[in-house]
Amino acid sequence: MEIATEIEVRDTGFHDFKATMSMLLRNKHGEESLRDMRNQTLEVDNDGNKTLVVFDEPRDVKGTALLSFSHKAGDDDQWLYLPALKRVKRIASRNKSGPFMGSEFAYEDISSQEVEKYNYKFIDEGGHEGIPSFILERYPVDPNSGYTRQQVWVDKERYIPLKIDYYDRKNSPLKTLVFRDYQQYLDQYWRADEMYMENHQTGKSTLLTWKQYGFRSGLTDGDFNKNSLKRAR
Amino acid sequence: MKVWRWVLLLIPGLLSAGEWSGFVEMQGRFFPQQALDSDQSGQLVSVVLQPEYYQRWDKDKQSLLFIPLFRWDSEDDERTHGDISELIWTYAGDGWETRAGIGKVFWGVTEALHLVDVINQTDLVENPDGEQKLGQPMIKLSLEQAWGILDLYALPGFRERTYPGETGRLRTHPRVETDQATYQSDREERHIDLALRWSHFIGDWDIGLAHFNGTNRDPLLMPDLNDRGEVILIPFYEQMHQTSLDLQATKGDWLWKMELLHRSLDSGSFNAATGGFEYTLVGIADSDMDLGLLGEYLYDDRGDDASTPFENDLFIGLRLTANDVEGSELLAGVIKDLDNDGWMFNLEASRRIGNDWKTSAQIRLWSDIPVDDPLYIFHRDDYLEFTLTRFF
Numbered sequence: 001m002e003i004a005t006e007i008e009v010r011d012t013g014f015h016d017f018k019a020t021m022s023m024l025l026r027n028k029h030g031e032e033s034l035r036d037m038r039n040q041t042l043e044v045d046n047d048g049n050k051t052l053v054v055f056d057e058p059r060d061v062k063g064t065a066l067l068s069f070s071h072k073a074g075d076d077d078q079w080l081y082l083p084a085l086k087r088v089k090r091i092a093s094r095n096k097s098g099p100f101m102g103s104e105f106a107y108e109d110i111s112s113q114e115v116e117k118y119n120y121k122f123i124d125e126g127g128h129e130g131i132p133s134f135i136l137e138r139y140p141v142d143p144n145s146g147y148t149r150q151q152v153w154v155d156k157e158r159y160i161p162l163k164i165d166y167y168d169r170k171n172s173p174l175k176t177l178v179f180r181d182y183q184q185y186l187d188q189y190w191r192a193d194e195m196y197m198e199n200h201q202t203g204k205s206t207l208l209t210w211k212q213y214g215f216r217s218g219l220t221d222g223d224f225n226k227n228s229l230k231r232a233r
Numbered sequence: 234m235k236v237w238r239w240v241l242l243l244i245p246g247l248l249s250a251g252e253w254s255g256f257v258e259m260q261g262r263f264f265p266q267q268a269l270d271s272d273q274s275g276q277l278v279s280v281v282l283q284p285e286y287y288q289r290w291d292k293d294k295q296s297l298l299f300i301p302l303f304r305w306d307s308e309d310d311e312r313t314h315g316d317i318s319e320l321i322w323t324y325a326g327d328g329w330e331t332r333a334g335i336g337k338v339f340w341g342v343t344e345a346l347h348l349v350d351v352i353n354q355t356d357l358v359e360n361p362d363g364e365q366k367l368g369q370p371m372i373k374l375s376l377e378q379a380w381g382i383l384d385l386y387a388l389p390g391f392r393e394r395t396y397p398g399e400t401g402r403l404r405t406h407p408r409v410e411t412d413q414a415t416y417q418s419d420r421e422e423r424h425i426d427l428a429l430r431w432s433h434f435i436g437d438w439d440i441g442l443a444h445f446n447g448t449n450r451d452p453l454l455m456p457d458l459n460d461r462g463e464v465i466l467i468p469f470y471e472q473m474h475q476t477s478l479d480l481q482a483t484k485g486d487w488l489w490k491m492e493l494l495h496r497s498l499d500s501g502s503f504n505a506a507t508g509g510f511e512y513t514l515v516g517i518a519d520s521d522m523d524l525g526l527l528g529e530y531l532y533d534d535r536g537d538d539a540s541t542p543f544e545n546d547l548f549i550g551l552r553l554t555a556n557d558v559e560g561s562e563l564l565a566g567v568i569k570d571l572d573n574d575g576w577m578f579n580l581e582a583s584r585r586i587g588n589d590w591k592t593s594a595q596i597r598l599w600s601d602i603p604v605d606d607p608l609y610i611f612h613r614d615d616y617l618e619f620t621l622t623r624f625f
Contacts, residue, residue, distance in 0.1 A: 033558050058588045059624030086339040090439045094485050095515045102558040227330055227377050
């Protein structure tokens, strides 16, 4: 719990950031498929972040945008903008465990990671690729989570996650997420350039690459409403 | 002079390069039944080109969107046409936004019928389901505040509803002669319509409250004779006031939706409502698939005199979302008239191929429609549609 709190404390105060996200989806036959999107995130005091994601690829969903107000407890608020119909739809956000855009990431894997979303247990000290780590187990509070538990390797020095093992509802090993190439922004905030998710049950994988990080880019609440969702593109 | 000042402000933006995207689509429709009129065709092939130009400048505060549309149709001259779907300039201020040009706006929450959605005219040439809309000339001011979003619209220039031509299917019998449309207002299609809408969300609730004053988008169709002595229908566009409410409650896996309106016209005032639910079963049968169950009731207090076929009807539908790499989706539904035996069936399925292609299929059936029902005109127009789309 102290470790999880320290992770959050060290990552507080960034205010906002913009970044591009690209996902390379690969199935067990090696067939690949690409997802490109842009992310804007605004930190909210004492609550989860506000996030706006706009899709660029695949082309049929270009301009589709997702606005999320994440909360420490309870369901997030989510609106989806469909550009062909000009329609903003409030969507049921309880579906956290389903694949995000057909990828191996579930919405709950990439949404705002608040301390309150899990219960924690310290397991051991160890290492991941030679980096001394704390090994924690965390249990999702939300009954709609797709996981019974997650085992997290946390860098002892920088307090950032290095690897997460996900266990499905039957407590079988499901996925492993590895964080690679951490960069430090504003001399404080660590962000991984790459997040590699591998599904052990299906043999599929997704490589999520973050680029063009821009912290404190001047985003405000006004950039996260239903009108800005329609403007986003 | 003022106009020129605006144009000068736009120029620096127009000089820097924007981006082109869009799609080309091939469509085939097959009608298994013999049409009511022998002039009408049994199948069609059609191609759409819809490029899209988008550009932003001034630190993304200003943007321009241009979407022309061109369709070629093998059978129907009215379907072979070009139009400006959108040509709109946007300025996003701090806590406000303004738009000017030809634009599209969607209001509402329900699925089977979009009752309160009133800004844009329906394009029945593009699609008989009424989901396709024509670009509407508009000047819009939006205030984005803590108390919600207030949109103010001035709509100069009315767009008449489009109808399939003489040789096309899915048309009225007798056919509509759009060239002879008449208006209640002396200003005809130059009448400036006004609208305002307040929308907000409070916790799980999304609410929209709107008023519209101007030309009714739904014409009355008046029988008449043309020069050749044939019976035709002439659209008559009345002036109207419409007040509407749309409401959605998002409660876990349940969405509860409702749209209500009151419309007052010289030919008679009425109330209409539609509402229901969408319930999503997440990850059915241990898979990644979601199954949505939809139910909506459609009501219009004009009863059998209503210009809409949906005056006391029930919609039941299924939405299957595969959540796969191809984004496969299937939506099937039935609308049953509760006053008679009539029902209609609709199925839409789509799937992506690679990054740039998409295929879709649609089936529409009308069955046991009584002669006095507005949907009777479609009773021999059941069809299958296939489309292949290439995005660029």
